[in-house]
Amino acid sequence: MSEDFKDNKVIHAxxxxxxxGGTGGSAPDLxxxxxxxxxxxxxxxxxxxxxxxxxxxxxxVIGIQYFCLATFTGIIGLILSWLMRLxxxxxxxxxxxxAEHYYQFVTMHGMIMVVYFLTALFLGGFGNYLIPLMVGARxxxxxxxxxxxxxxxxxxxxxxxxxxxxxxxxxxxGWTLYPPQAILEGTPGSxxxxxxxxVSLILFVAGFxxxxxxxxxxxxxxxxxxxxxxxxxxxxxxxxxxxVLAMLAFPALLVGSLMMMLDKLLGTSFFMPTIxxxxxxxxxxxxxxxxxxxxxxxxxxPEVYIVALPAFGIISDLISVHSRKNIFGYRMMVWAIVGIxxxxxxxxxxxxxxxGMNPWFGFFFATxxxxxxxxxxxxxxxxxxxxxxxxxRMNTVMLWCLGFIVTFVNGGITGIFLGNVSVDVPxxxxxxxxxHFHMVMGIAPLMVIMGAVYHWFPLVTGKFLSEKLGKWHxxxxxxxxxxxxxxxxxxxxxxxxxxxxxxxxSPYMTSAVGMNEFISxxxxxxxxxxxxxxxxxxKSLKTGKAAGKNPWQANSLEWLTPTVPPxxxxxxxxxxxxxxxxxDYSVPGAKEDFITQTTAPSEVADTKVEKx
Amino acid sequence: xxxxxxxxxxxxxxxxxxxxxxxxxxxxxxxxGSMDDTITLTFWIGGGVFVAVCLFMTYCVFKFSYKxxxxxxxxxxxxxxxxxxxxxxxxxxxxxxxxxxIVWNQYVNVPKNAIDVDVMAWQWGWQYRLPGEDGKLGATKxxxxxxxxxxxxxxxxxxxxxxxxxxxxxxxxxxxxxxKILLRSVDVLHNWYVPQFRAKMDAVPGVITxxxxxxNKVGEYEVLCAEYCGVGHYAMRGGVIVQSEQDYEIxxxxxxxxxxxxxxxxxxxxxETKLAKK
Numbered sequence: 049m050s051e052d053f054k055d056n057k058v059i060h061a062x063x064x065x066x067x068x069g070g071t072g073g074s075a076p077d078l079x080x081x082x083x084x085x086x087x088x089x090x091x092x093x094x095x096x097x098x099x100x101x102x103x104x105x106x107x108x109v110i111g112i113q114y115f116c117l118a119t120f121t122g123i124i125g126l127i128l129s130w131l132m133r134l135x136x137x138x139x140x141x142x143x144x145x146x147a148e149h150y151y152q153f154v155t156m157h158g159m160i161m162v163v164y165f166l167t168a169l170f171l172g173g174f175g176n177y178l179i180p181l182m183v184g185a186r187x188x189x190x191x192x193x194x195x196x197x198x199x200x201x202x203x204x205x206x207x208x209x210x211x212x213x214x215x216x217x218x219x220x221x222g223w224t225l226y227p228p229q230a231i232l233e234g235t236p237g238s239x240x241x242x243x244x245x246x247v248s249l250i251l252f253v254a255g256f257x258x259x260x261x262x263x264x265x266x267x268x269x270x271x272x273x274x275x276x277x278x279x280x281x282x283x284x285x286x287x288x289x290x291x292v293l294a295m296l297a298f299p300a301l302l303v304g305s306l307m308m309m310l311d312k313l314l315g316t317s318f319f320m321p322t323i324x325x326x327x328x329x330x331x332x333x334x335x336x337x338x339x340x341x342x343x344x345x346x347x348x349x350p351e352v353y354i355v356a357l358p359a360f361g362i363i364s365d366l367i368s369v370h371s372r373k374n375i376f377g378y379r380m381m382v383w384a385i386v387g388i389x390x391x392x393x394x395x396x397x398x399x400x401x402x403x404g405m406n407p408w409f410g411f412f413f414a415t416x417x418x419x420x421x422x423x424x425x426x427x428x429x430x431x432x433x434x435x436x437x438x439x440x441r442m443n444t445v446m447l448w449c450l451g452f453i454v455t456f457v458n459g460g461i462t463g464i465f466l467g468n469v470s471v472d473v474p475x476x477x478x479x480x481x482x483x484h485f486h487m488v489m490g491i492a493p494l495m496v497i498m499g500a501v502y503h504w505f506p507l508v509t510g511k512f513l514s515e516k517l518g519k520w521h522x523x524x525x526x527x528x529x530x531x532x533x534x535x536x537x538x539x540x541x542x543x544x545x546x547x548x549x550x551x552x553x554s555p556y557m558t559s560a561v562g563m564n565e566f567i568s569x570x571x572x573x574x575x576x577x578x579x580x581x582x583x584x585x586x587k588s589l590k591t592g593k594a595a596g597k598n599p600w601q602a603n604s605l606e607w608l609t610p611t612v613p614p615x616x617x618x619x620x621x622x623x624x625x626x627x628x629x630x631x632d633y634s635v636p637g638a639k640e641d642f643i644t645q646t647t648a649p650s651e652v653a654d655t656k657v658e659k660x
Numbered sequence: 661x662x663x664x665x666x667x668x669x670x671x672x673x674x675x676x677x678x679x680x681x682x683x684x685x686x687x688x689x690x691x692x693g694s695m696d697d698t699i700t701l702t703f704w705i706g707g708g709v710f711v712a713v714c715l716f717m718t719y720c721v722f723k724f725s726y727k728x729x730x731x732x733x734x735x736x737x738x739x740x741x742x743x744x745x746x747x748x749x750x751x752x753x754x755x756x757x758x759x760x761x762i763v764w765n766q767y768v769n770v771p772k773n774a775i776d777v778d779v780m781a782w783q784w785g786w787q788y789r790l791p792g793e794d795g796k797l798g799a800t801k802x803x804x805x806x807x808x809x810x811x812x813x814x815x816x817x818x819x820x821x822x823x824x825x826x827x828x829x830x831x832x833x834x835x836x837x838x839x840k841i842l843l844r845s846v847d848v849l850h851n852w853y854v855p856q857f858r859a860k861m862d863a864v865p866g867v868i869t870x871x872x873x874x875x876n877k878v879g880e881y882e883v884l885c886a887e888y889c890g891v892g893h894y895a896m897r898g899g900v901i902v903q904s905e906q907d908y909e910i911x912x913x914x915x916x917x918x919x920x921x922x923x924x925x926x927x928x929x930x931x932e933t934k935l936a937k938k
Contacts, residue, residue: 147891147892147894148891151888151890151891151893220891221888222888226848226849226888228847228848228849228865229847229848229849229888229889229890232847232848232890234783234847234848234889234890234891234892235848235890235891236891321802321865321866321867322802322803322865322866323802323846323847323848323865324782324802324803324805324846324847325783325847327806329802329803334866335866336866336867337848337849337864337865337866338864338867371724371732372726372731372732373732373733373734374734374735374736376735376736376737376738377736377737377738377742378736378737379737380737380742402851402860402861402862402871403862403864404843404861404862404863404864404867404869407764407767407768408768410764410768411761411764411765414757414760414761414764415757415761418753418754418756418757418760419753421749421753422746422749422750422753425709425745425749426742426745426746426749428713429713429745432713432716432717432720433741435717435720435721435724436716436720436724436733437724437732437733437735438720438724438732438733439724439726439727439730439731439732440720440721440724440725440726441726442663442721442725442726447663450663450667450717450721453713453714453717454667454670454671454714454717457709457710457713457714458674458710461706461707461709461710462706464702464706464753464756465699465702465706468698468702468756468757468760469760469761469764470694470695470698470760470761470763470764470767471695471698471699471702471760471763473692473695473767473858473859473860474685474692474695474696474699474855474858474859474860475699476860476886477851477853477860477886477887478886523666527666527670530670534674534677535677535681535683538681538683538684539683541683541684541685542683542684542685542686542855543685543686543853543855543856543884545853545884545885545886546888547888547893547894548893548894549891549893549894550894551894554882554884554897555882556686556855559682559683560683563683631736633732633734634731634732634733634734635734636731636734641731641732656734658734658736658737
C-alpha cells in the first residue's frame with residue numbers, strides 16, 4: 049500500500065506543477081481517472097412495502113433498521129441503568145429490587161450497551177448507511193446477505209429479551225459471563241438465562257459476520273473510479289478496520305459461548321475444575337476458568353476498538369467539515385487506525401492482571417497496552433490541531449465533537465492508570481474501572497453517535513434537526529455524564545468494589561453515600577435528556593427546516609447524490625468519479641471553502657492543492 | 661463563546677475537584693506505598709496532558725470560531741510537528757511504564773521471609789490456614805473437604821499435620837512481617853481484598869494463586885470480595901487484625917492445629933461409640 053501512495057505522490061507533484069505553472073494545456077490528462085474494471089451492480093428493487101421496508105436489501109434501509117433496533121435495545125439498557133442507580137443511590141427505594149435483580153440488570157445493561165447497542169449501531173447502523181455512499185458504490189456487494197444479517201440481529205435481540213421471561217430470569221453473571229459462577233446456582237439466571245444469552249450471542253456473531261463480510265468486500269472491491277484507499281474518508285477507514293477486528297475477535301466469543309453451553313448442557317468441563325458446592329463435589333473436573341477469560345477478552349479488548357475506531361473515523365470527519373479545515377495529518381490518522389487495530393490483539397490480558405493468570409504476563413501486556421497509547425494520543429493531537437486555525441462552526445455537531453474530545457481524553461488517561469499493571473492492582477475491580485470505561489467507551493462513543501446523528505440527519509431525511517433542542521440535549525448530556533463519571537473515579541480510590549448490591553456498612557465507604565446519591569440523580573437526568581433527541585427527531589421530521597443538497601458544504605460523496613435523501617442505487621444513472629481526498633477545505637485559490645471529491649482538477653485549476 | 665467558557669469551567673472544575681476532594685484513598689497500611697506513588701506520578705503526567713489538550717481545545721474555540729469570510733488554514737501535514745509529538749508522547753509513556761513495571765516486579769517476587777497464609781474462599785465466606793512449626797502448608801485437594809477436614813488437607817502429607825486452622829472469616833497478621841497470601845476457591849472466582857493494603861488477586865478454583873504484602877500498621881481491617889461471585893458477593897466480607905509480635909504469638913498459641921482437630925474428633929467419635937454401646 050505504501051508503494052501505491054508513493055506513486056500517487058509523484059503524480060500529484062507533477063500535477064501541482066502544471067497547475068501553478070498555469071500552462072493548463074494538459075487539462076484532459078489531469079482529469080484522467082482509470083476506467084471501471086467491472087460493470088455496474090445489478091440491484092433488486094423492492095416494490096411492495098415488505099420488500100422495501102421490512103425484508104429490504106437496500107443498505108441504507110438496513111442501516112436505519114439496525115439503527116432503530118439498536119436504539120431500542122439501548123433504551124432498555126438505559127432503563128436498566130436507572131434501576132441500578134436507583135438501588136445504589138437510594139438503597140431499598142425500589143421495593144422489588146433484590147440482589148438477584150440487581151445483578152441481572154447489571155449484566156443485561158453491560159451486554160446490551162456494548163454489543164447490542166454500540167457495536168450494532170456503529171457497524172450495522174452507520175456502516176450500512178455510509179459505506180456504499182462514501183465509497184461511491186450503489187449498494188453493499190451482497191445485498192441479500194446484508195438483509196439476512198439484520199434479521200439475524202433481530203432474532204438475537206428477541207432471544208436476548210426472551211431471557212427476561214424464562215424461569216430464573218436473565219443471567220446475572222456480570223457482562224463478562226465468567227464461569228464457573230455463570231452456570232452454577234448462586235448466580236441468578238444460571239439455568240435458561242445463561243443459555244439464552246449464549247444463543248443470542250452466537251446469533252449475533254453469525255449475523256454480524258454476514259454484515260461484516262459485506263463491509264469489507266464493499267470497501268475493497270466496490271469503490272468507485274478514482275476512490276483510492278488513501279482518498280477514503282476516515283469514517284470508512286474506521287468502520288473498515290473495526291470490521292476486520294470484529295471478524296477476528298468475534299469467533300473467540302462464539303467458541304467461548306459454545307463451550308460454556310456444552311459445559312452447562314452436556315456436562316463437559318472446558319471451564320470447570322473440581323467444584324465443591326453445598327458439601328457436594330460436582331461432576332466436573334480439570335477445566336480452567338481462566339481459559340474462558342482469555343477467550344472472552346481476546347474478543348473483549350478488540351471489541352473496545354470495534355466501538356472506538358468507527359467513532360474515531362466519524363469524529364475526524366465531523367471535526368474537519370465543521371472546522372472548514374482538512375483533517376490534520378490524514379496519513380498519520382489512517383496508520384494510527386490500522387496500528388491501533390493491529391495492536392488491539394496483543395493487549396487483551398490487561399483485563400486480567402489480577403485474574404490469577406501467570407503474573408509474568410503482566411510485563412508483556414503492560415508494555416503493549418502503553419504502546420497503544422502512542423497512536424491513540426496522535427489521533428487526539430490531530431483532532432485538536434484540526435481545530436487550530438480552522439473556521440469553527442459552533443453548531444450542535446461541533447459541540448458533540450468537543451464533548452467527545454474532553455471525555456475521550458479523560459477516559460484515555462485513566463486507561464493509562466489501569467493498563468499500567470501495578471497501578472491497576474489497587475484500582476481493578478473498583479469503581480475507578482467503571483468510571484474509566486464508561487467515560488472512554490460509553491460516553492465518548494455516545495458523543496460521536498449523537499454528533500453523527502445531528503450531522504447526517506439532513507442526509508437521511510432531508511430535514512435539519514432543531515439546533516435549539518440539540519444544544520439542550522448536548523449540554524445536559526455532557527455536563528450530566530461528566531458529573532456522573534468524573535467523581536466516580538474517586539470512589540475507586542476509596543476502594544469501593546464494583547458489582548456491590550449495597551455497600552455502606554464499611555466505615556470508610558460511608559463517606560461515599562452523598563456522592564452516590566448525587567451520581568444517581570445525575571444519571572436520571574442524563575437518561576431523561578436522551579428523550580430530547582427522540583422528540584427532536586419526531587418534531588424535525590414533521591416541521592424541520594428543509595436541508596437541501598449538501599447543507600454542510602461537505603466534500604465526501606454521500607452528500608453528492610443526485611437526490612436527497614439518496615434513493616436505492618444511490619447514484620442515478622452514472623457513478624461518481626473521484627478526483628481527490630475528502631478534505632480539500634479552505635484551499636488557497638478556491639472560490640468556495642470546499643472542493644468536493646468529484647470536482648475535477650481542471651475545474652479548480654487555480655487552486656494550490658497539496659494532496660490529491 | 662458560551663460553549664468555550666463552559667468547557668473551560670469543566671476543566672477548571674476537574675482540577676479543583678481533584679485538589680479538594682474529600683474522597684481519596686484510604687490510609688495505607690502496607691508496604692505498597694510505591695503503588696500510590698506510581699498513581700500520583702500518573703496523575704501528574706496524565707492529568708497534565710488532559711489539561712493541556714482540553715485547554716488547547718478551548719483556546720481554539722475562543723480564537724477560531726466561525727467568522728463569515730475568514731478562511732481556515734490549509735495545511736494537510738506537518739512532518740516535523742508530528743514527529744515531535746510522537747516522540748514526546750513515547751517518552752511520557754515510557755516514563756509511566758518504567759515505574760509501573762518495577763513495582764510489578766516487586767509484586768510478583770515474594771520475599772523469602774514471608775509467612776504463607778492459605779486463604780480458602782467459597783460462596784460466601786472465608787477461612788484461613790497457617791503453617792505450623794515446619795513453616796510449610798500441607799497439600800490439599802477439594803474432594804477431601806468434609807466436616808472433619810475443613811481444608812481438604814491430604815492426610816498422608818506430613819506438612820499438613822501441624823497446620824494451624826482458623827475457621828473464622830477474621831485472621832490475625834503480624835505487623836511488619838511479609839505475608840504470602842495463597843488463594844484458593846472451592847467453587848467460583850473470588851478475590852481477597854483489603855483496600856488499605858492496596859494489593860489483590862483473584863482466587864480461582866482449580867489453581868492456587870498468590871500475592872504478598874507487608875502490613876505495617878496495627879489495627880483492624882475489613883476484607884472485601886473484589887471478584888463477582890454470585891448474589892452474595894457484596895456481603896462476602898471478612899476481617900484482618902494486624903497485631904504486634906507479642907499479641908500475635910499469644911493469639912497463635914490459642915489456635916488449633918490439624919492434628920489437634922483430628923484427635924478431638926477421634927475422642928468425640930470414641931465417646932459416641934461408648935455411648936452407643938451403653
